[in-house]
Amino acid sequence: MLxxxxxxxxxxxxxCRFDLAGEARIVICLxxxxxxxxxxxxxxxxxxxCHLILMENITCVxxxxxxxxxxxxxxxxxxxxxxxxxxxxxxxxxxHLQGALSPGEILCDRSVEGRHVDHP
Amino acid sequence: xxxxxxAIAHLLSKELSFxxxxxxxxxxxxxxxxxxxxxxxxxxFEALTGFSRSEAYGVPCRHIVRSRTCVEHCPTHKxxxxxxxxxxxDIINRDRVRLPVKLTLxxxxxxxxxxxxxxxxxxxxxxxxxxxxxxSHAFSFEGIIGRSEKMEKLFxxxxxxxxxxxxxxxxxxxxxxxxxxxxxxHQTSSRAGGPFIKINCGALPETLLESELFGHAKGAFTGAxxxxxGRFRMAHNGTLFLTExxxxxxxxxxxxxxxxxxxxxxxxxxxxxxxxxxxxxxATHRNLSQMVADGTFRQxxxxxxxVARIHLPPLxxxxxxxxILLDHFLEIYRKQLGKRITGFSQETLTTLSHYRxxxxxxxxxxxxxxAASMATETTISVEDLPAYLMDPPPVAALDAPTTDAPxxxxxxxxxxxxxxxxxATTEREMILEAxxxxxxxxxxxxxxxxxxxxxxxxxxxxxxINT
Numbered sequence: 001m002l003x004x005x006x007x008x009x010x011x012x013x014x015x016c017r018f019d020l021a022g023e024a025r026i027v028i029c030l031x032x033x034x035x036x037x038x039x040x041x042x043x044x045x046x047x048x049x050c051h052l053i054l055m056e057n058i059t060c061v062x063x064x065x066x067x068x069x070x071x072x073x074x075x076x077x078x079x080x081x082x083x084x085x086x087x088x089x090x091x092x093x094x095x096h097l098q099g100a101l102s103p104g105e106i107l108c109d110r111s112v113e114g115r116h117v118d119h120p
Numbered sequence: 121x122x123x124x125x126x127a128i129a130h131l132l133s134k135e136l137s138f139x140x141x142x143x144x145x146x147x148x149x150x151x152x153x154x155x156x157x158x159x160x161x162x163x164x165f166e167a168l169t170g171f172s173r174s175e176a177y178g179v180p181c182r183h184i185v186r187s188r189t190c191v192e193h194c195p196t197h198k199x200x201x202x203x204x205x206x207x208x209x210d211i212i213n214r215d216r217v218r219l220p221v222k223l224t225l226x227x228x229x230x231x232x233x234x235x236x237x238x239x240x241x242x243x244x245x246x247x248x249x250x251x252x253x254x255x256s257h258a259f260s261f262e263g264i265i266g267r268s269e270k271m272e273k274l275f276x277x278x279x280x281x282x283x284x285x286x287x288x289x290x291x292x293x294x295x296x297x298x299x300x301x302x303x304x305x306h307q308t309s310s311r312a313g314g315p316f317i318k319i320n321c322g323a324l325p326e327t328l329l330e331s332e333l334f335g336h337a338k339g340a341f342t343g344a345x346x347x348x349x350g351r352f353r354m355a356h357n358g359t360l361f362l363t364e365x366x367x368x369x370x371x372x373x374x375x376x377x378x379x380x381x382x383x384x385x386x387x388x389x390x391x392x393x394x395x396x397x398x399x400x401x402x403a404t405h406r407n408l409s410q411m412v413a414d415g416t417f418r419q420x421x422x423x424x425x426x427v428a429r430i431h432l433p434p435l436x437x438x439x440x441x442x443x444i445l446l447d448h449f450l451e452i453y454r455k456q457l458g459k460r461i462t463g464f465s466q467e468t469l470t471t472l473s474h475y476r477x478x479x480x481x482x483x484x485x486x487x488x489x490x491a492a493s494m495a496t497e498t499t500i501s502v503e504d505l506p507a508y509l510m511d512p513p514p515v516a517a518l519d520a521p522t523t524d525a526p527x528x529x530x531x532x533x534x535x536x537x538x539x540x541x542x543x544a545t546t547e548r549e550m551i552l553e554a555x556x557x558x559x560x561x562x563x564x565x566x567x568x569x570x571x572x573x574x575x576x577x578x579x580x581x582x583x584x585i586n587t
Contacts, residue, residue: 069574117177
């Protein structure tokens with residue numbers, strides 16, 4: 001089955017809110033192994049974004065915070081949902097393609113006062 | 121590198137732990153660096169957002185707070201701020217719940233006035249919003265509506281129970297408002313400033329439930345990559361509400377009993393106890409005395425939970441409340457749907473006053489929602505009511521002798537043997553009929569039922585209906 005992944009984004013990050021994202025990256029994984037991508041402008045409303053996800057036949061959504069109602073709706077529609085993800089969207093996408101992305105993962109570079117810190 | 125845990129010197133004669141001091145503050149607080157990366161946050165912040173101190177360390181605050189303000193108009197978007205900047209917003213926590221909040225971002229400066237970081241506080245506005253919407257209601261207590269004799273007695277009892285710190289057991293049939301009462305008790309108690317944490321004991325398998333309730337230490341089991349605080353810890357200085365406590369497995373009943381006796385919890389895999397200052401409110405629709413006799417519920421736990429007992433009467437025993445509840449919910453749905461509905465026809469009121477409401481207040485609310493959705497005139501007529509109300513012939517439930525609510529043991533009334541249909545069965549049939557008429561098109565089916573599309577899919581999922 002063709003993999004079609006949608007990631008609501010804010011600049012180069014996964015948008016921290018599903019319902020407030022202004023744009024999304026849609027990535028199609030072709031059978032040849034190649035990938036196609038496009039960016040779409042979003043209506044900043046969760047219901048309309050859910051509608052877009054269905055219309056575009058999205059198979060997987062990688063997003064930030066999402067309300068339970070929409071999470072359950074998309075899960076009911078058999079869409080794989082990896083929520084609570086934070087950090088660069090490309091990193092999230094690559095980890096997902098490697099099968100290594102879990103819900104709630106924080107991929108941001110952690111730093112305090114400009115100095116990198118490790119996850120305690 | 122671990123999360124900083126500084127000491128406060130020179131405030132008292134001995135050094136104080138910053139963590140301990142700030143964890144006692146009931147307001148969610150976070151310390152951020154000047155790039156808005158999280159440096160530290162207190163227990164109240166953990167409870168509100170679901171993120172622990174270590175999970176949030178070094179992360180940009182927008183990924184932890186996840187508020188509307190972060191996206192739309194962060195105060196620092198146009199540069200640094202010089203004064204505390206409050207704003208009303210909403211956040212989505214890790215339980216995927218959207219909460220109304222008031223965020224305040226205040227700068228921290230060094231002795232030269234240079235900004236070195238920020239303090240962010242989050243005030244939970246749920247209680248305020250609910251109070252505002254219910255201020256105009258008479259015959260109510262914290263959102264519970266009623267003027268029958270049984271409810272008046274309840275209204276007299278609740279404030280007294282709220283002010284004590286005793287464990288409370290709330291019993292009653294499904295749909296009688298146990299959740300509402302539990303939250304009302306919390307909001308009128310001295311713990312109102314603390315968290316109100318709810319957990320459904322019947323919703324999770326035993327293995328997950330223990331970790332969810334009591335927390336776990338890092339490495340406690342496969343997959344436990346970091347420590348988790350648990351609901352008891354999150355409810356510290358507040359209230360923990362255990363719904364469906366009758367579904368709590370026996371091993372966890374022992375742990376709960378230990379907490380009620382010693383006020384200490386042992387997270388899974390941890391030998392160090394955590395002393396939690398938590399008030400426990402439990403609720404069940406089951407007959408716990410019978411469960412004790414069957415050996416599925418501990419008698420000593422029942423005694424400990426039963427220090428104070430509230431039994432919510434079923435709607436059919438609340439004479440006079442049906443009318444006030446109908447008007448109350450009609451007002452809510454009239455506004456929600458934006459419809460000009462002035463009331464119910466006399467025939468409708470007669471039909472509803474003779475209906476038994478086996479689903480109690482929840483069923484009454486669902487019926488009003490359905491009728492308000494279906495109504496095309498300014499008065500709700502019998503035709504707007506769900507079809508199942510018309511058959512079998514109505515029973516004069518309100519005039520029939522009713523049994524008194526038990527005062528010491530939970531004995532929910534046994535179901536009527538002649539009642540072969542339940543609200544659930546009928547609602548399921550309604551959905552199937554609407555889908556059949558709409559030839560499987562859910563949008564059309566939703567319109568026929570007077571529901572939004574998301575309401576239809578939620579109910580289809582609930583009843584296991586797939587098209």
